[in-house]
Amino acid sequence: xxxxxxxxxxxxxxxxxxxxxxxxxxxxxxxxxxxxxxxxxxxxxxxxxxxxxxxxxxxxxxxxxxxxxxxxxxxxxxxxxxxxxxxxxxxxxxxxxxxxxxxxxxxxxxxxxxxxxxxxxxxxxxxxxxxxxxxxxxxxxxxxxxxxxxxxxxxxxxxxxxxxxxxxxxxxxxxxxxxxxxxxxxxxxxxxxxxxxxxxxxxxxxxxxxxxxxxxxxxxxxxxxxxxxxxxxxxxxxxxxxxxxxxxxxxx
Amino acid sequence: xxxxxxxxxxxxxxxxxxxxxxxxxxxxxxxxxxxxxxxxxxxxxxxxxxxxxxxxxxxxxxxxxxxxxxxxxxxxxxxxxxxxxxxxxxxxxxxxxxxxxxxxxxxxxxxxxxxxxxxxxxxxxxxxxxxxxxxxxxxxxxxxxxxxxxxxxxxxxxxxxxxxxxxxxxxxxxxxxxxxxxxxxxxxxxxx
Numbered sequence: 079x080x081x082x083x084x085x086x087x088x089x090x091x092x093x094x095x096x097x098x099x100x101x102x103x104x105x106x107x108x109x110x111x112x113x114x115x116x117x118x119x120x121x122x123x124x125x126x127x128x129x130x131x132x133x134x135x136x137x138x139x140x141x142x143x144x145x146x147x148x149x150x151x152x153x154x155x156x157x158x159x160x161x162x163x164x165x166x167x168x169x170x171x172x173x174x175x176x177x178x179x180x181x182x183x184x185x186x187x188x189x190x191x192x193x194x195x196x197x198x199x200x201x202x203x204x205x206x207x208x209x210x211x212x213x214x215x216x217x218x219x220x221x222x223x224x225x226x227x228x229x230x231x232x233x234x235x236x237x238x239x240x241x242x243x244x245x246x247x248x249x250x251x252x253x254x255x256x257x258x259x260x261x262x263x264x265x266x267x268x269x270x271x272x273x274x275x276x277x278x279x280x281x282x283x284x285x286x287x288x289x290x291x292x293x294x295x296x297x298x299x300x301x302x303x304x305x306x307x308x309x310x311x312x313x314x315x316x317x318x319x320x321x322x323x324x325x326x327x328x329x330x
Numbered sequence: 331x332x333x334x335x336x337x338x339x340x341x342x343x344x345x346x347x348x349x350x351x352x353x354x355x356x357x358x359x360x361x362x363x364x365x366x367x368x369x370x371x372x373x374x375x376x377x378x379x380x381x382x383x384x385x386x387x388x389x390x391x392x393x394x395x396x397x398x399x400x401x402x403x404x405x406x407x408x409x410x411x412x413x414x415x416x417x418x419x420x421x422x423x424x425x426x427x428x429x430x431x432x433x434x435x436x437x438x439x440x441x442x443x444x445x446x447x448x449x450x451x452x453x454x455x456x457x458x459x460x461x462x463x464x465x466x467x468x469x470x471x472x473x474x475x476x477x478x479x480x481x482x483x484x485x486x487x488x489x490x491x492x493x494x495x496x497x498x499x500x501x502x503x504x505x506x507x508x509x510x511x512x513x514x515x516x517x518x519x520x521x522x
Contacts, residue, residue, distance in 0.1 A: 265469035
């Protein structure tokens, strides 16, 4: 009985709330993020500790075949120097020679640079060790902003379907991405300016449900920016950036 | 009718069949070129028995060999420690290093600060996960306020996430248009 009454109160409460605040537009946004391509640089502590671990590992290890071979070679050399053994024997490749050729081969190989000098915000080749979030140019009211791709929900769509449609429409079909889950991961709410709000039948504002998506490949066909966390904070309106920060993972 | 009888005179009277029917008294008989059968060679039954025994023994030996090997697995070289490690071959033993008191102390201190570092990291991770879960819950709560139906749709399990796979991150970025040099292929696997 008590629960029933409580339910009644709850439902009436909800009803009155909606009446007071009015109608809200439902918007779905997609936060498309590219994972870092390379791992981050080790911190000082990590470097120190990994050095210590490899030292301990070396102390506790047995000698490798290569080391034993190398020692044998040295002994042989000693004997040759003293003149006990013929020089002809020394024709085979010594362990040192093998190490030298291997080292030479390694030095010849050039690894790709970890630092990318690409400064074009449209490019994915920049900030290889950072998460990058996609913003596209959009018109809100009379101004244009760089925002995560977003769009209004249409009748009959679930929010997830809206998210998929929005992503395709605003980024282009070229881009492959995986939306994570049916539930939105972030939320942002804003009110329309007074002049818009006061027109009869208009909504009070918009509720933006942000879905998280992982970038796979392809390049967007519209005006866009790939930004890391700090640039994101500068580019987006403060409140919006805060709600993004709520669900994006931290970077050291 | 005249017509037929006129031609009928040209033929040999009746229409002749070519079947080898008894009516023409032609009979065909099969050829008989076979020679009389040879007499079977008689072998000493003891020799036959010995021969069979030999065959049997050979097969039994093979079976025994297979059974013996079935218990014995093929060794996987990569997974087995080299024999010299079991033999405690003194050649391979690394001389023990005598570390000074300070180095040992320093190592212990570093280990302690490492533990603290990892603990802080872990706590930060937990907080972060909490924050993300809270953010999602907040979004869902707001959605429920707008529409119960959409909320129910949103809390369904997303089956498109499975199977999940992810690539990277790696230590250095890939080299564009890199062609791996051809190496020599030496097959060193043993026959078993």
